[in-house]
Amino acid sequence: MKLNFHKNHKLLFGVVFWGFIFLSLIIAVFPALWVQQENEPLPASEPMTELERKGMKVFINEGCVYCHTQQVRPITMDENWGRPSAPGDYARINRPSVWRQTPAVLGSERTGPDLTNIGKRQPSSVWHYMHLYNPRSVVKESIMPSYPWLFQVVENPPKDATVVSIPGEYGPSNGKIVPTKKAKALVAYLKSLKQVPMDAKPTAAQQAKADSVAAQAAKKKINGATIYANNCASCHQSDGQGVQGVFPAMAGDPVVTAEDATDHIRVVLYGLQGKTIAGTEYQGIMQPFGESLSDEEVAAVINHERTSWGNDAPTVTPEDVAKVRNNDELNKIQAEE
Amino acid sequence: MNKPSAVRSVERPLTVEKAKAEERIETSPNSVRLIFSFIACSAFWLVFGTLVGEYLGLKFVWPELDTISWLSFGRLRPVHTNVVFWGFLSQGMLALALYVVPRTSQRELFSYRLGWTSLVLMNLSVVIGVISLMAGINNGAQEYREFVWPVFAFFAFGLMLIAYNLYKTIADRNVKEIYISNWYILAACLWTIILVLVAYLPGYQQDGISQTVIQGYYMHQGVGQWFTPMVLGLTYYFLPKLLNRPIYSYSLGVLAFWTQMVFYTMIGSHHFVFSPIPWWIQTVAIVFSVGMIVPVTAGTGNFLLTMRGKWRTIARSYSLPFILVGVIFYAIVSYQGTLEAFRSLNKVWHFTNYTIAHSHMSMYGFVSFLVWGGIYGLIPRMTGNEPPQFAVGAHFWLALIGVLVYSIPLMIGGTLQGLSWIAGESFIESVTLMTPYWVWRAVGGTMMFISHLIFGYNVWKMRPTTDKMTKAESVNA
Numbered sequence: 001m002k003l004n005f006h007k008n009h010k011l012l013f014g015v016v017f018w019g020f021i022f023l024s025l026i027i028a029v030f031p032a033l034w035v036q037q038e039n040e041p042l043p044a045s046e047p048m049t050e051l052e053r054k055g056m057k058v059f060i061n062e063g064c065v066y067c068h069t070q071q072v073r074p075i076t077m078d079e080n081w082g083r084p085s086a087p088g089d090y091a092r093i094n095r096p097s098v099w100r101q102t103p104a105v106l107g108s109e110r111t112g113p114d115l116t117n118i119g120k121r122q123p124s125s126v127w128h129y130m131h132l133y134n135p136r137s138v139v140k141e142s143i144m145p146s147y148p149w150l151f152q153v154v155e156n157p158p159k160d161a162t163v164v165s166i167p168g169e170y171g172p173s174n175g176k177i178v179p180t181k182k183a184k185a186l187v188a189y190l191k192s193l194k195q196v197p198m199d200a201k202p203t204a205a206q207q208a209k210a211d212s213v214a215a216q217a218a219k220k221k222i223n224g225a226t227i228y229a230n231n232c233a234s235c236h237q238s239d240g241q242g243v244q245g246v247f248p249a250m251a252g253d254p255v256v257t258a259e260d261a262t263d264h265i266r267v268v269l270y271g272l273q274g275k276t277i278a279g280t281e282y283q284g285i286m287q288p289f290g291e292s293l294s295d296e297e298v299a300a301v302i303n304h305e306r307t308s309w310g311n312d313a314p315t316v317t318p319e320d321v322a323k324v325r326n327n328d329e330l331n332k333i334q335a336e337e
Numbered sequence: 338m339n340k341p342s343a344v345r346s347v348e349r350p351l352t353v354e355k356a357k358a359e360e361r362i363e364t365s366p367n368s369v370r371l372i373f374s375f376i377a378c379s380a381f382w383l384v385f386g387t388l389v390g391e392y393l394g395l396k397f398v399w400p401e402l403d404t405i406s407w408l409s410f411g412r413l414r415p416v417h418t419n420v421v422f423w424g425f426l427s428q429g430m431l432a433l434a435l436y437v438v439p440r441t442s443q444r445e446l447f448s449y450r451l452g453w454t455s456l457v458l459m460n461l462s463v464v465i466g467v468i469s470l471m472a473g474i475n476n477g478a479q480e481y482r483e484f485v486w487p488v489f490a491f492f493a494f495g496l497m498l499i500a501y502n503l504y505k506t507i508a509d510r511n512v513k514e515i516y517i518s519n520w521y522i523l524a525a526c527l528w529t530i531i532l533v534l535v536a537y538l539p540g541y542q543q544d545g546i547s548q549t550v551i552q553g554y555y556m557h558q559g560v561g562q563w564f565t566p567m568v569l570g571l572t573y574y575f576l577p578k579l580l581n582r583p584i585y586s587y588s589l590g591v592l593a594f595w596t597q598m599v600f601y602t603m604i605g606s607h608h609f610v611f612s613p614i615p616w617w618i619q620t621v622a623i624v625f626s627v628g629m630i631v632p633v634t635a636g637t638g639n640f641l642l643t644m645r646g647k648w649r650t651i652a653r654s655y656s657l658p659f660i661l662v663g664v665i666f667y668a669i670v671s672y673q674g675t676l677e678a679f680r681s682l683n684k685v686w687h688f689t690n691y692t693i694a695h696s697h698m699s700m701y702g703f704v705s706f707l708v709w710g711g712i713y714g715l716i717p718r719m720t721g722n723e724p725p726q727f728a729v730g731a732h733f734w735l736a737l738i739g740v741l742v743y744s745i746p747l748m749i750g751g752t753l754q755g756l757s758w759i760a761g762e763s764f765i766e767s768v769t770l771m772t773p774y775w776v777w778r779a780v781g782g783t784m785m786f787i788s789h790l791i792f793g794y795n796v797w798k799m800r801p802t803t804d805k806m807t808k809a810e811s812v813n814a
């Protein structure tokens with residue numbers, strides 16, 4: 001038969017079929033194979049624990065990836081989320097069973113915050129439980145769904161049970177909230193999401209991007225209110241009132257309003273937990289910000305806290321922050337604690 | 338002679354009278370039953386899938402609408418996408434293809450039994466898939482392949498049978514030339530079979546990023562090598578047929594076909610611009626995204642030039658306005674897609690609600706409108722039963738205004754989201770600023786959903802009735 005696409009169906013559909021297979025091989029199958037051959041976890045990363053793996057399964061089954069990315073792009077606007085993601089960051093995510101494929105954690109929508117570093121940003125289990133039970137109990141403007149089916153409401157929880165206290169209007173009318181195994185696994189997974197240092201040499205393109213990111217960052221305006229909203233408000237709340245019994249209020253807090261700001265700076269730099277303030281014991285854990293925030297940023301957020309919500313305490317300078325950072329004696333006490 | 342006054346309202350009916358469908362075409366009752374069954378299933382999945390979509394849209398405004406695990410956002414979102422993909426649109430397109438391919442090959446469908454088997458398999462897949470997704474069982478939340486492989490295998494097998502069925506019909510055609518529609522339709526089936534196999538087979542796609550490379554390839558072509566060529570192929574039949582004039586340029590159709598195949602296949606990874614997948618794949622994707630201007634311009638230009646000067650005919654038809662809207666949206670979303678792929682604009686729009694607007698303009702404004710145009714153009718002529726003109730008009734206008742009210746606010750809001758992130762505002766700002774746009778989305782979505790109920794009613798009105806079927810049978814006997 002003639003070589004005529006219009007008349008020879010075998011020729012036409014043969015080209016369509018094999019042509020597409022050829023294109024698929026060069027744009028998808030072979031690249032996937034090459035990427036797989038170079039698949040190597042970052043040297044500093046650790047394998048997931050059994051519990052974290054279970055948590056990732058809950059994360060995937062509940063469809064969290066439809067609103068949360070785990071992908072930091074090498075552009076300035078993403079630098080709040082961490083360093084640019086590298087292939088090695090995902091190297092340990094593999095196929096869980098013959099029935100399901102490797103989870104898609106990179107995501108395609110950012111309706112909620114990126115979770116690449118959520119474990120670093122929010123190390124407090126209590127916060128995660130409250131947030132999962134009802135996100136609005138900690139972030140009023142949140143539109144995330146509540147996940148009450150990951151919790152049980154029990155009348156008299158056993159002594160060793162983890163009890164989550166939820167502020168009045170968000171909790172159940174009677175009984176206590178106890179996380180199920182799934183909730184515990186999910187929170188363990190979320191807390192495990194932390195970027196580890198990248199030892200591998202970045203590609204030329206990534207390096208060029210990273211350089212321009214750094215140059216942009218140097219020029220960035222520092223705004224205490226924005227730093228507070230991004231790093232502090234999910235626990236201490238945007239109105240500075242905290243959450244009763246879990247996260248202390250900033251408004252009127254003795255450390256925040258003290259003349260001497262040294263303790264205030266230390267808490268921001270090194271974090272805090274298990275502290276009793278004015279007779280109330282707080283369950284939440286506060287993470288250290290010393291690594292993620294510069295002296296200028298720490299000073300800005302501290303000054304925001306010291307001058308907002310009716311607080312009127314003396315402000316600090318970046319030099320004050322640097323002094324605390326470089327004070328060996330204070331650091332030694334910190335290490336002992 | 339007294340001309341009637343244009344402003345005298347008493348003589349104006351509520352709707353402009355549309356041309357009645359021409360006389361019936363001769364189709365075997367076998368084929369009418371099979372095609373109509375595909376359309377009935379498609380209409381059911383449309384109503385179901387968009388009811389879910391509407392509900393999801395409301396959750397952005399009222400996140401506490403319910404606290405039932407089976408109805409939570411993360412589980413219902415893939416239900417919405419998969420139902421409209423594999424339930425509504427796939428079956429609607431295949432219904433029309435089951436008419437166009439035999440018609441243009443001038444013979445009966447190769448096997449009706451295989452056709453019915455495909456229908457059953459595909460619906461089985463969607464039903465089981467929906468239940469499993471709601472129960473929280475998915476395929477690693479990989480977009481558009483959320484059905485686990487044992488479930489999607491039903492669909493894939495149904496698709497293979499259809500492809501075989503159509504191939505045999507074309508191979509035994511009673512004309513020399515293979516009409517251009519059949520190029521597109523059968524190619525779409527073949528490409529999608531390969532696509533699904535590449536997406537589900539193990540080996541080369543294993544951990545993190547290697548899986549993402551395949552996902553970029555799959556998630557884009559699940560749309561672009563299935564729905565796009567399929568509806569284009571159908572339009573290459575229905576548009577000239579309904580206008581009663583040949584397609585403007587056959588060669589442009591051929592050019593668009595080959596460029597579609599080569600360019601489109603390469604661009605999947607533009608969904609992962611700035612991600613850690615190899616930089617060269619992203620660049621190739623962006624370059625070929627620009628290349629897509631060729632098939633899109635060739636395709637839409639061809640259709641619009643076929644319509645030139647026939648605007649009165651289009652206005653008087655109730656199926657052609659759907660096709661006109663579909664063609665215009667095809668051009669808009671495709672050029673928009675090219676823009677979204679550029680790194681500079683991707684920065685603003687990626688991860689925002691802008692992409693939701695884009696996907697609805699393509700799957701709805703483009704694909705769904707062309708499918709509806711085909712259905713309204715074909716079914717009344719097959720069954721002899723016309724839908725009420727008012728109801729078709731209501732479907733058209735509610736769907737069109739609905740999708741505009743849906744997508745324009747999301748494009749504005751999505752852009753503001755991106756700009757808020759670039760400005761370094763706190764993240765929650767980008768959530769609260771969206772509230773008014775999400776309300777508009779819910780309003781548009783409600784209009785779209787109502788139009789689907791009307792479409793369901795119209796399908797019921799167009800159903801094959803016993804008296805007309807027996808008449809047809811006696812004619813054919």
